[in-house]
Amino acid sequence: MSLRGALMVIETASASIVDVKEPGMVARKSVTLFSEESPLTLASGKTLGPISVAYQTYGALSPRRDNAVYVCHALTGDAHVAGRHHPQDRKPGWWDGFIGPGKAIDTDRYFVICANVLGGCQGTTGPRDRNPQTDVPWGPEFPFLTVSDIVQVHQALVEELGIERLLAAIGGSLGGMQVLEWAARFPDRLASAIVLAAGAKLNAQGIAFNAVGRRAIYADPAFNGGWYYGEGEPPRFGLALARMIAHITYLSEQSIEMKFGRKLQHSAELTYDLLRETEFQIESYLHHQGKTFVERFDANSYLLLTRAMDYFDLVESHGPLPHVFRKTDARFLVVSYTTDWLFPTAQSREIVRALLEARRHVSFAELESPHGHDAFLIDSQLPMLGRLVTPFLDTTYRDQAGG
């Protein structure tokens, strides 16, 4: 087996420096950006530093450093976008069907970067980490975050990696918001922007669902005002419930009906038992989603990041959309899904119209899928997305090289 096709990884933070691991294996990396003396200034006016960033890379950066594709993960994603950390890992990264050697984003050709977002709980500085001022976890005192703050950290990582300009930033949902913010805030740092299942702002219905999810966490007595990292239990009920609520919004009526319908979970007969919470399969599925989520996610991060989504409004931050897009020369690919009701196609069209008005290059597709908002994450839906993204990246790369 040739090493071509292997994911090239460079371990920067661990004690052992390795250049090449087994094919398909990827290493966790970490870097410290900003500092107490030179902190990041947040949108709120507060400052934060130093900031640890957990990230992973795939493929090799070209000598001209012009083949970097930055993946912005969604609300509950992380840096582990593809490959496995160990051969025994049961599951690969969350977008492994899309990123890798010969895949839609071909790591034989492109250098892919993905970092856990600021405020997250998968390695990048967040509320679970120690506050250097108090020597205990930040908890609810972690500074309020915006998508702009998250993107500032991404951009600092890109610079740290010696990359002047990305070939592309790509992301769905909250990831798509990051891509839009990137183009607005650092208009000359992207050759292209790929925005999936997102919008230029979160609409009121989205804020409403985030609000009830947060309410579930706040109302859980174990939340204790955000101070739960000590001996107590984390707010498992509240966080699980928030996830269950949100999960419904990631699916579509059609996909839930196809997958579960009114099928029962435990028996062929209705039980007429009010305390049985998982009688229907859809109930059991949601409970399972809630249960597994609390194993991997932190409630304070969930609060911070959903609020960052709520606050996201490109027009509010940067002015009318055509004005925003006129400042960047990035070309855009905008994708929506027919059954996505959290970020309906109308929100993508709004972006596309503004790009056209600003005389930017934009490709737009509304993809037919029964899978609702989550379609951009579902393996069976990836080939359809790849048929847009792969040529878009290739053309951008070619035109950039020629330019």
Next chain:
Amino acid sequence: MSLRGALMVIETASASIVDVKEPGMVARKSVTLFSEESPLTLASGKTLGPISVAYQTYGALSPRRDNAVYVCHALTGDAHVAGRHHPQDRKPGWWDGFIGPGKAIDTDRYFVICANVLGGCQGTTGPRDRNPQTDVPWGPEFPFLTVSDIVQVHQALVEELGIERLLAAIGGSLGGMQVLEWAARFPDRLASAIVLAAGAKLNAQGIAFNAVGRRAIYADPAFNGGWYYGEGEPPRFGLALARMIAHITYLSEQSIEMKFGRKLQHSAELTYDLLRETEFQIESYLHHQGKTFVERFDANSYLLLTRAMDYFDLVESHGPLPHVFRKTDARFLVVSYTTDWLFPTAQSREIVRALLEARRHVSFAELESPHGHDAFLIDSQLPMLGRLVTPFLDTTYRDQAGG
């Protein structure tokens, strides 16, 4: 001012018998149906009796007893469908814009009945009431309910009132399910059935939203397994949260966007304060909805009635829809709303197709409204509905008299 136009009310259960009150005033009535010796047999196989039923009536029953219109209320409604109990009442009944002298359902012409559903918390026997076996409130030991059980009590009330056959049963949402069940279970007791914003079953997405609402109640420590009627507090957080979640599903993306958008509640500026739960107006609105709901509703009733909705499936209970409808000679009016995503128009069309296949009389309209599922309850949307319901009732009444 003439007494024509006054709501005629007959007090049956209170100590003072009054025949005519002030114009527009309506009395609470109560009747005991079934008994310990002759109880109601529920779908679960359990029995329940006696059952108190809280109801209200409007207008006068015709000498031929052929002008009775029964209103089936939705999940959190009650018997107080129109008029006021006292001249000082701030608000009239929940469908006062639709029912009354000269209104869409004209109480100068029709005798209107509305009863609180079995298992409710507004006067009809429910979990908050005393269990005669134990002498304490039923709490979680109240028997499991179905829409069929609810309708059996409605039908018993109709018989108690000396009405052989209703001119119409009308209801939206869970009320519409009751109307469908009525036609299926008592096919010769209705001259017509008016089904608004409902379906022949609750779909999986509806079950999912009910499930997360119930989870919020179960997870509230104050719920205490349903035993909270004593000295403790009721599960206010849980019930409020359940209501907040459900309330989003009663609106539409469009109506939330029109009414609230991203407007802030307290100030012109974003506060960057994570503990501020009501920063956006939509959040404040939902919190208000939750807060006022717990003042008037009982958590155990909420659990029972949402589960009754989940269980509702006409085909499961009665066989294929055309087969069900072939048994009744009731004529149908089926109405859906363009932006109702809880009971989308497709569910109404399924009913209409089955009625056509069964060669029944059916009128169907999908009404254009931005107000989502709640449109059938919103004053501004009632004239549009009235233009269907009023002639439908009049024609049914005329044809029945002629028949």
